[in-house]
Amino acid sequence: MVWRSGQAYSQDLRDRVLAAVDGGLRVREAAPLFRVSISYIYKALERRAATGETAPSARGGRQRQPVLSGYEAALLAHLRANPDATLAELRRWLFETRGVSISVGALWNGLDRLGWTLKKSRSMRRSRSAPTSPQPAPGGATPSPA
Numbered sequence: 001m002v003w004r005s006g007q008a009y010s011q012d013l014r015d016r017v018l019a020a021v022d023g024g025l026r027v028r029e030a031a032p033l034f035r036v037s038i039s040y041i042y043k044a045l046e047r048r049a050a051t052g053e054t055a056p057s058a059r060g061g062r063q064r065q066p067v068l069s070g071y072e073a074a075l076l077a078h079l080r081a082n083p084d085a086t087l088a089e090l091r092r093w094l095f096e097t098r099g100v101s102i103s104v105g106a107l108w109n110g111l112d113r114l115g116w117t118l119k120k121s122r123s124m125r126r127s128r129s130a131p132t133s134p135q136p137a138p139g140g141a142t143p144s145p146a
Helices: 011-022 027-034 038-051 073-083 087-098 104-113
Strands: none
Touching: 011 027, 011 038, 011 104, 027 087, 073 104, 087 104
């Protein structure tokens, strides 16, 4: 097994290092022998003296709950009634009706989690006016100006 940065040492290695130091081996001799740093051994000794624990501490932070949790059903109902609503309008509606202040990015991520897109529907009638930009030529070539 190869150790990677940010990964905890195995409990077996921890026990062997501490047992060697407890058995009289100096920290500076134990570190290269077990391929650990000197500071790791001192920190492990201090932690054991302070708390009695030798196991690695829990990693990672708390899992944050999405801002929109609990409001998904109301938001989807509002979106079904107002499918053309913009993100700014949705933010304003959430604040006025639910008291939820949310950033555009968080709202966008929440809508993505709900599977809702704000893209225009293909079922809408096409514009009767002429296209404003030229269509790309086949093969990706750009048309030359006339």
